[in-house]
Every structure is written in C-alpha cells, then in structure tokens.
Amino acid sequence: MKIRTIAFDADDTLWHNERFFRLTQDKFAALLADHAAPESLSQTLLAAERRNLGRYGYGIKGFVLSMIETAIEVTDARVPAEVISQILDAGKEMLAHPIELLPHAEEAVQSLSDTHRILLITKGDLLDQERKLAQSGLGDLFHGVEIVSEKTAVTYGRIFADCPGGAESALMAGNSMKSDVVPVIEAGAHGVYVPHGQVWELEKAEAPRDNPRFFEIKNLGVLPALLEEIEAA
CATH class of the missing domain: 3.40.50.1000 (HAD superfamily/HAD-like)
Known part of the structure; x- marks a missing residue:
C-alpha cells in the first residue's frame, strides 16, 4: 500500500490549543466563584457548548458565547456587566495568543x-x-x-x-x-x-x-x- x-x-x-481553553475556563470559574462550584460550573458550561455546537460551531467565539450563556444561567440572569466584559476580554486574549x-x-x-x-x-x-x-x-x-x-x-x-x-x-x-x-x-x-x-x-x-x-x-x-x-x- x-x-x-x-x-x-x-x-x-x-x-497548542486546548490548554488556552483550560486556562480561560479557570479564569471563568474564578469570576463566578460566588455563584457556582468549579465542577458544577464546568458541567453547566459543557452542556451549553454541546447545545450550541449546531449554532456557533467550533472555536473561541462559540466558547465565549457559551460562557456568557452559562454565566447568565448560574446567576439567575443577574450576572454583572463587569463579569461579561471580563469574559469578552478573555476571549479576545485567546484570539490574540501567539502560536x-x-x-x-x-x-x-x-x-x-x-x-x-x-x-x-x-x-x-x-x-x-x-x-x-x-x-x-x-x-x-x-x-x-x-x-x-x-x-x-x-x-x-x-x-x-x-x-x-x-x-x-x-x-x-x-x-x-x-x-x-x-x-x-x-x-x-x-x-x-x-x-x-x-x-x-x-x-x-x-x-x-x-x-x-x-x-x-x-x-x-x-x-x-x-x-x-x-x-x-
């Protein structure tokens, strides 16, 4: 053959790619530490990513949107605008990360x-x-x-x-x-x-x-x- x-x-x-997602997810967990335990937050985020694959596809942008959706869910729609801003900044940082x-x-x-x-x-x-x-x-x-x-x-x-x-x-x-x-x-x-x-x-x-x-x-x-x-x- x-x-x-x-x-x-x-x-x-x-x-490298996945490790940057993991680092951002750690930041996300810290931002929402008062609203959800890390393991519970991770499972909620994973469920959002699974639901959203058909809408957003794969990649950083879909990941950021899923984090925002998760933040809204675990805070009962009371997530501060500052937290949303920091999630967006984390996504921008990922998009600018050197290869x-x-x-x-x-x-x-x-x-x-x-x-x-x-x-x-x-x-x-x-x-x-x-x-x-x-x-x-x-x-x-x-x-x-x-x-x-x-x-x-x-x-x-x-x-x-x-x-x-x-x-x-x-x-x-x-x-x-x-x-x-x-x-x-x-x-x-x-x-x-x-x-x-x-x-x-x-x-x-x-x-x-x-x-x-x-x-x-x-x-x-x-x-x-x-x-x-x-x-x-």
Missing part, C-alpha cells in the same frame, strides 16, 4: 512535504484558523488547506476523492479520536492517533483498535517510520 496523501489536524496536533508549535510538528510536515501530498484539515472559526496557520509558519508546506464545519466520513470522503489514489491511499494524523481517526477510517483511509495531554470532553471516542487501518504513535516524530511500515506491509 502506497500512501500518497497525508493530512494533518491543526489544533493540539501541530500547535506555539508542538514538538516534532514542523519537522514531520517538512520531511514529508517533498514525497507526499500534504493537507491540513481542521475545523473551527475560519478567521481564527487562518490566523493560526499564518502565524505557524507552516502554511507554505501544505498542498491544500480545508477548514470545515464538521469532520465526518462524508467530509473526508469528499476531500480524499480529489487526491491521488483516493481514500485508500490517504492517511490522517490527529489528536482527536472522534474527529481525526474514527470518521477517517469510516471513509476508507488510514487514521493515526497522536495523543495529546488535554482533550476536550466532546472530542472523546472509543478507539477502533481492531481495525487494520488504525494506528497510534506517541508523537509526530514517529510518523515517517510508521509510513514506511504501512507501505512495506
């Missing part, structure tokens, strides 16, 4: 870009994802960039259909089992799970460990060696 297309997830695969590449990310993309078709497939707010890609310094290494509203088997099938060899010759590497692995395998491609220390609750899923197209590596530095194994099998 010759792998001809390699796709990478962006957030928490190529650069920090994860270990081995640049080397992996660079080393494979000369021998394979390299894609970036990410979801979230268009402007924010474009900003992060531009600041990452990796943009010129990709042969194509797809910023999608949701990562499904249909989405991956459409993307890989336009690639040499189709889905069977494609591989996706990412940190989300739910978005970067399971639907990729359902589309007929190879899914490579690259664990990250922090995973958003809504991105968790069972690993398809019995599927021969499922692989797991400790970091992107191992990806070139894994490709050799797959192609030699």
Whole structure:
C-alpha cells in the first residue's frame, strides 16, 4: 500500500490549543466563584457548548458565547456587566495568543512535504484558523488547506476523492479520536492517533483498535517510520 496523501489536524496536533481553553475556563470559574462550584460550573458550561455546537460551531467565539450563556444561567440572569466584559476580554486574549508549535510538528510536515501530498484539515472559526496557520509558519508546506464545519466520513470522503489514489491511499494524523481517526477510517483511509495531554470532553471516542487501518504513535516524530511500515506491509 502506497500512501500518497497525508493530512494533518491543526489544533493540539501541530500547535497548542486546548490548554488556552483550560486556562480561560479557570479564569471563568474564578469570576463566578460566588455563584457556582468549579465542577458544577464546568458541567453547566459543557452542556451549553454541546447545545450550541449546531449554532456557533467550533472555536473561541462559540466558547465565549457559551460562557456568557452559562454565566447568565448560574446567576439567575443577574450576572454583572463587569463579569461579561471580563469574559469578552478573555476571549479576545485567546484570539490574540501567539502560536506555539508542538514538538516534532514542523519537522514531520517538512520531511514529508517533498514525497507526499500534504493537507491540513481542521475545523473551527475560519478567521481564527487562518490566523493560526499564518502565524505557524507552516502554511507554505501544505498542498491544500480545508477548514470545515464538521469532520465526518462524508467530509473526508469528499476531500480524499480529489487526491491521488483516493481514500485508500490517504492517511490522517490527529489528536482527536472522534474527529481525526474514527470518521477517517469510516471513509476508507488510514487514521493515526497522536495523543495529546488535554482533550476536550466532546472530542472523546472509543478507539477502533481492531481495525487494520488504525494506528497510534506517541508523537509526530514517529510518523515517517510508521509510513514506511504501512507501505512495506
């Protein structure tokens, strides 16, 4: 099997992301400490995020709106305007945060870009994802960039259909089992799970460990060696 297309997830695969959400959520908990315990507030916020995915999609802006909605809920609609202002400021700070590449990310993309078709497939707010890609310094290494509203088997099938060899010759590497692995395998491609220390609750899923197209590596530095194994099998 010759792998001809390699796709990478962006957030928490190529650069840090979730830890900034966690830090902001800690600030949010401090702001509302008089109204809700941290664990209860976290569950209320998660429920709001789950409800709002269909309205706001993924990303910082939807997260901020869900925090405001949660603040209104836990204060019985008496949240001070100053708290709303601080939530908005926290969101703006997240949107301005510099990009920090994860270990081995640049080397992996660079080393494979000369021998394979390299894609970036990410979801979230268009402007924010474009900003992060531009600041990452990796943009010129990709042969194509797809910023999608949701990562499904249909989405991956459409993307890989336009690639040499189709889905069977494609591989996706990412940190989300739910978005970067399971639907990729359902589309007929190879899914490579690259664990990250922090995973958003809504991105968790069972690993398809019995599927021969499922692989797991400790970091992107191992990806070139894994490709050799797959192609030699």
